[in-house]
Amino acid sequence: MRPEPGQVLHFSEDPTITVFEPHVAATAKQAEPYVWAVDHDRAPDYWFPRLCPRAMAWTEEYTTEDDRLRIIGDEQRIHAVEYGWLEAMRTVELYAYRLPADEFEPFRDYCHVSTRTVHPLGPAERVGNLFDLHASAGIQLRVLPNLWPFWDRVTVSSLGFSGIRLANGCPRGQAVPVFQSESGCIRST
Template sequence: MRPEPGQVMHFSEDPTITVFEPHVAVTAKYREAYVWAVDFERAPDYWFPRQCPRAMAWAQESTTEDDRSRIIGDEDRVHAVEYGWLEAMRTVELYAYRLPAADFEPFGDYCHVSTRTVRPLGPAERVGDLFALHAAADIQLRVLPNLWPFWERVTASSLGFSGIRLANACPRGQADPVFQSETGCIRST
């Protein structure tokens, strides 16, 4: 589920959006009102439940062979989530909206923003099986008890990386196996 040429995408658990109005998100670092979207390369970053914390890493031109083999192995791209989010990933109803790329400007390395109202090119499309999407795109999906050790290795490496909703991840340094639910981390025993 990726945008076609001339399109960007917005992913949502709400299939009823008919118009996207610029707004300042509660979690925003920026105070300007935007409509946010992603391009073809970054669409897989959003093949998750909205609140699901995820850490992503990929090989890039400057990636050393040591970092690649040590952190992501033979893969080009790896996404990591915590065990407690598996059920949400299996059951979430995620939708994609195709939006006209001409209405957006690049923002940073991976997002596109618009400061005006944007209408989707058509109705919301059900994204489907998130595991199948990852497999079809040759993106390894790792399931970990805690994202922080992986995140710390990735951010200290020569890999490209992105983290989304990391504030929802289990606490750093958790000694026991834990599972994340939408209400927080709980111990497995």
């Protein structure tokens, strides 16, 4: 699920949105109200349940061969999630809204924002199987008991990276997985 030329996407678990009003997101680090969307390259960052913590890494032109091989192997891009989120990834009903790109401005290097009310170009489209999306795009999905060791390696490397909802993941140093808690974190007994 990627936008077509002239479009950006907004992903949601709500298939009933008819208009997007600028707002300050609960997780926002800025005070300005925006409508948020992503382009073709960053759409895979959102092929997850909304609250799912994920760490992503990819090669850039400046990525060293040593970093690539040491952290992501032969891949060009990988996404990492915790074991506790696999069921949510399997069962979530995720939707994408196609929005007119000319209503948006680039924001930093990872998304697009609008300060105006934006109407979707059509109804919400069901995204489908998230594992299939990753496989079709050639993105390795790495499943880990805890994201922090991976994140710590990635953030000091020459790879490009992004982390979303990391606070929803297991705490640093979490014990070996035994069962899933309501938060999605794997906890030991």
